[in-house]
Every structure is written in structure tokens, then in C-alpha cells.
Amino acid sequence: xxxxxxxxxxxxxxxxxxxxxxxxxxxxxxxxxxxxxxxxxxxxxxxxxxxxxxxxxxxxxxxxxxxxxxxxxxxxxxxxxxxxxxxxxxxxxxxxxxxxxxxxxxxxxxxxxxxxxxxxxxxxxxxxxxxxxxxxxxxxxxxxxxxxxxxxxxxxxxxxxxxxxxxxxxxxxxxxxxxxxxxxxxxxxxxxxxxxxxxxxxxxxxxxxxxxxxxxxxxxxxxxxxxxxxxxxxxxxxxxxxxxxxxxxxxxxxxxxxxxxxxxxxxxxxxxxxxxxxxxxxxxxxxxxxxxxxxxxxxxxxxxxxxxxxxxxxxxxxxxxxxxxxxxxxxxxxxxxxxxxxxxxxxxxxxxxxxxxxxxxxxxxxxxxxxxxxxxxxxxxx
Numbered sequence: 001x002x003x004x005x006x007x008x009x010x011x012x013x014x015x016x017x018x019x020x021x022x023x024x025x026x027x028x029x030x031x032x033x034x035x036x037x038x039x040x041x042x043x044x045x046x047x048x049x050x051x052x053x054x055x056x057x058x059x060x061x062x063x064x065x066x067x068x069x070x071x072x073x074x075x076x077x078x079x080x081x082x083x084x085x086x087x088x089x090x091x092x093x094x095x096x097x098x099x100x101x102x103x104x105x106x107x108x109x110x111x112x113x114x115x116x117x118x119x120x121x122x123x124x125x126x127x128x129x130x131x132x133x134x135x136x137x138x139x140x141x142x143x144x145x146x147x148x149x150x151x152x153x154x155x156x157x158x159x160x161x162x163x164x165x166x167x168x169x170x171x172x173x174x175x176x177x178x179x180x181x182x183x184x185x186x187x188x189x190x191x192x193x194x195x196x197x198x199x200x201x202x203x204x205x206x207x208x209x210x211x212x213x214x215x216x217x218x219x220x221x222x223x224x225x226x227x228x229x230x231x232x233x234x235x236x237x238x239x240x241x242x243x244x245x246x247x248x249x250x251x252x253x254x255x256x257x258x259x260x261x262x263x264x265x266x267x268x269x270x271x272x273x274x275x276x277x278x279x280x281x282x283x284x285x286x287x288x289x290x291x292x293x294x295x296x297x298x299x300x301x302x303x304x305x306x307x308x309x310x311x312x313x314x315x316x317x318x319x320x321x322x323x324x325x326x327x328x329x330x331x332x333x334x335x336x337x338x339x340x341x342x343x344x345x346x347x348x349x350x351x352x353x354x355x356x357x358x359x360x361x362x363x364x365x366x367x368x369x370x371x372x373x374x375x376x377x378x379x380x381x382x
Contacts, residue, residue, distance in 0.1 A: 001032045004081035012043035013260035016099040020087045026359040039068040062123040091130040104154040132157045144304035168358025175294045186270040197229045200271040202286040204235040210277035217327025219249035236260040268293035294346040296334035
């Protein structure tokens with residue numbers, strides 16, 4: 001089967017991009033031919049999956065996205081695929097992998113009418129309608145249960161077009177059998193003292209992920225505990241605002257923004273807690289990466305995967321308003337518990353929860369959609 005995967009832009013440290021590549025490679029392993037079409041590709045291209053950069057034009061993000069969507073449709077007319085699988089919202093998709101939250105909810109609940117009249121807003125609402133509107137035939141692979149009701153409220157999307165997938169955490173994040181030995185060696189390599197607490201954030205888009213909340217929470221800790229804490233951020237984004245905030249609050253020496261990293265698993269094993277106090281988050285893959293790595297996780301209840309933290313008692317889930325005092329109290333609570341407790345619960349979580357199978361379930365769904373489409377075409381006309 002010839003599959004076309006479509007993505008506006010490939011960025012090597014994004015969760016959506018990792019999911020896309022994992023699904024593509026799973027489809028290839030199952031005997032299908034996959035071509036990834038993208039406006040631009042940052043970083044090394046895969047050897048096992050074809051990549052075609054279409055290029056885009058336009059001064060704004062939404063103009064470039066519209067340009068990509070047009071070029072994709074034109075390209076597919078010359079090079080047809082049996083199914084077009086999109087990882088951003090756009091017209092012409094047979095399947096959409098829904099990694100983003102509902103834009104209509106933001107536009108109608110968090111913004112005023114003038115915002116909705118702007119070209120950018122009209123563009124994104126149109127792209128979302130093309131996928132979720134009741135007159136669309138796109139099959140949607142959902143990864144967040146709460147978002148199903150949100151999309152249906154705004155677009156009246158038929159339930160039979162929405163298919164919920166389990167998470168797809170990479171098993172390389174799981175604590176190794178020799179975890180304690182590796183942890184000691186890693187902390188020595190990274191220069192972390194035995195009695196230091198390493199607080200870790202993983203992910204780009206620092207503002208949305210709540211880096212400011214983590215910095216403020218660190219600064220609000222009792223002095224003796226604060227002096228033992230270091231906050232590391234593995235992600236790539238604009239840093240100046242957050243560095244200035246850390247300096248203003250007197251914790252600049254304790255906050256380090258590492259940039260995009262390829263050693264995230266090792267950072268997780270060396271850390272003492274994962275922080276993800278996001279303002280908006282469809283799922284929050286990093287939450288589960290922290291859990292399987294044996295860490296307590298502090299997250300906000302807007303994260304689609306926050307229920308795993310509560311169900312498995314693996315940290316703290318915070319609700320608005322997320323004040324510095326609330327963050328500091330959560331930090332103090334998880335850091336002063338026996339770390340062996342988190343590791344025991346993590347082992348049970350890894351052995352029990354279905355949080356690894358998303359690429360396989362997505363590939364199976366794509367195959368089923370193709371079979372259904374083929375059967376409809378081959379069915380005799382009445």
C-alpha cells in the first residue's frame with residue numbers, strides 16, 4: 001500500500017514529529033511504502049522512509065501552511081497515494097492524527113470576536129473544519145479522550161469517525177534493570193551531587209509547557225531545599241524571557257536550558273522529578289516518559305495524560321490557579337518521599353499499563369481504513 005504522510009514542518013525534538021516517524025516506520029515494517037511530504041525538514045532525514053520537501057511560500061505561519069496544503073494536493077494529483085495521512089489539520093486528508101487541541105475552543109472560549117475575524121483565526125478554523133466538520137469524511141486518530149467531546153461540541157463530528165489510540169511511549173525511556181548503577185554514573189557524568197535534587201522539564205514551546213511556573217515554584221521553595229535543587233530544561237525555544245525571570249527571582253544559577261537533546265532517557269534516569277505544569281496540553285507524552293523512568297511527575301490537570309499520575313499515585317496534579325506556593329508545596333511533597341516508592345510504582349505501571357502500543361494500533365487502523373475504502377470502490381453499483 002502506498003501511503004502519503006503530510007506534515008507542515010519537521011522539527012527533530014517535537015512530540016508530534018516523533019509520533020509521525022514512529023507510525024511511518026511501523027507501516028514500513030508492515031510492508032507498506034510511505035512517503036513523508038513536508039514543507040521543510042530540520043535535522044537528519046531517515047534512511048528507511050522517503051521524505052519529500054515541497055517548500056512553502058508566505059510571510060506568516062498560516063500563509064505557509066496554506067501554501068503547503070495547496071502544493072500537497074497538486075503533488076498528489078501527479079503521484080496518487082492510496083491513503084493520505086495528515087499530522088496537521090488541512091483539506092484532502094483520508095486520516096488525521098489529532099495531536100493538537102481544538103482550535104475552535106480557544107477561538108470561542110478564550111478570545112473575542114475580533115480575534116475570530118483575523119485572517120490567522122479564519123485560516124485555522126477553516127483547516128479544522130476540513131477535518132472535523134460534519135460534512136468531512138476524514139477518519140481521525142484521537143490520542144486524548146477529553147478532546148473527543150470538545151471537537152464534537154464545536155463541529156458535530158460523527159462518533160464513528162473518531163478512533164481513540166493508546167499512548168506510544170518509547171521503551172527506551174523505561175528504567176533499565178541496572179537502574180541504580182546507571183543513575184549513579186549518570187549523575188557523576190552530569191556533575192550532580194549526591195544530595196542535589198535534579199528537576200527536569202522535557203519539551204519545547206516553553207511558554208505553553210509552563211516553564212515560568214517551574215521557575216517560580218523553584219524560587220518559592222524553603223531556602224534549605226531550594227539550595228539543593230537544580231532545574232534543567234531539555235528543549236529548544238526562545239530562552240531570553242525565562243532566563244530573565246530566573247535572574248529576577250534569584251535562581252539563575254540553578255536553572256539551565258540545555259537545548260534539544262538526544263540523551264533524554266539518561267537525563268530522566270538521573271533526575272529526581274519531572275515537571276510539566278502546562279497551560280495547555282493535548283496529552284503530555286513527557287508525563288508518561290517520566291513515569292516509566294521511575295520519577296514522580298508534577299503536572300496540571302489540563303494535560304490529557306494527567307489521569308495516569310492520579311490513578312497510579314505517581315506525583316501531583318495541579319489545578320488553576322497554579323501559584324508559586326502551590327508549585328513549591330508539590331515539589332516539597334514529592335522530593336521528600338522515599339524515591340524507592342516511585343520506582344516500585346513505576347515498575348508496576350510499566351508491567352501493567354498499555355502505554356507503548358500507539359504506533360502499532362495506528363498502523364492497524366490505517367490498514368483498516370484502506371480496506372474499507374477499497375471495498376466501497378469495488379462494491380457493485382445498485
